[in-house]
Amino acid sequence: MNQTLRAIAGRFQTEGEITVVRPLGEGFINDTFIIETASAHTPNYILQRKNRHIFTNIPAMMENIVRVTNHLKNKIIARGGDPRREALTVTPARDGKLYYKDDEGEYWAVCEFIDGTIAYQKADTPRLAYQGGKGIGRFQAMLADFREPLTDILPGFHNIRFRFKQWDETLAADPAGRAAQVAEEIRWIEDRRAEMLAFWRLVEEGTIPARVTHNDTKINNILFDKQENVLCVIDLDTVLSATCLNDYGDAMRSYTNTGLEDDPNPDNVSMSLDIFKAYTEGYLSETHAFLTPAEAEHLAFSAKYITYEQVLRFLMDYIDGDRYYKIKSPDHNLVRTRAQYKLLQSMEAQYADMQRIVKEELERYA
Helix, strand or coil, X not given: CHHHHHHHHCCECCCCCEEEEEECCCCCCXXXXXXXXXXXXXXXXXXXXXXXXXXXXXXXXXXXXXXXXXXXXXXXXXXXXXXXXXXXXXXXXXXXXXXXXXXXXXXXXXXXXXXXXXXXXXXXXXXXXXXXXXXXXXXXHHCCCCCCCCCCCCCCCCCHHHHHHHHHHHHHHCCCCCHHXXXXXXXXXXXXXXXXXXXXXXXXXXXXXXXXXXXXXXXXXXXXXXXXXXXXXXXXXXXXXXXXXXXXXXXXXXXXXXXXXCCCCHHHCXXXXXXXXXXXXXXXXXXXXXXXXXXXXXXXXXXXXXXXXXXXXXXXHHHCCCCCCCCCCCCXXXXXXXXXXXXXXXXXXXXXXXXXXXXXXXXCCC
16 A cells, blocks of 8 residues: 555655555544655655545646735735745645546545644643644735636535435435434424524625635644744635635534533533634734624624534434444544534523623724
């Protein structure tokens, strides 16, 4: 397998002699490897096999990434930063394309590895949460004047109306015969349907505007320097034109969770209000200048919205026979569903405090 990976890596315009290609981390969607080179004067690289079953237009996805990173690099250069450390650098294939398609139809892409960085799996301190919020806020702020077209490579992503269509079809088909055993969990979804659709109508009507957004803002998609300052936002496969509230809400879903996303003991799971406050402070320090009143008003709600959507998606995948997310046990998606629902309940119980924190923080910039 390593010889095959080295041959694939050799298809790209990397610098230096490739010494080894080895697995790196465990991704939900893509398979990731690190390409190590022989010299300390040449960079290492990240090689990814993109999931073509989820990303059905990988050439367009790579074009999106390059357009966004080029814009970021220009902004970073203008303020005197280091564009190769503060933004991803895509390495093209030797034929000039931004990807390589192998004989089995698999798509591969390479970017430079940014060394001397730290990646965290959990925002377990307010300082770290603040820096994460500042990083995503800065990412959005630097792209606030981005005007190039982006291909919608994930139609319906974070679109709850689209998710409800999938949900209704999955329940009707019940392909794995599991719906009857999760009647209570199905009720969790149905009880909140109207509230979620009311929010989404504001997006559809344009009351809440579309911007360039990351759409997967968990903390391990940010690289930090050794002083715990945010350095670079990574994993840009899901960059889309959407509401910036998706990024804020998804970050709240992952940062504030006192347990694991798939915690087998829901009693471990709640929303940390201290982490919520710290992330919000960091985020608004970068975004307060461009947020519209409608966006600001719905920041706290977006945390509930994205968490609810994830409850729905994990449960839907369980009912569907686990065809989307990688699983480690037959009930893994159900465990995820219950843990995320516990987080949603905790957000609902603290919602008034969440709204108050957002309001007080915004008043600092009034």
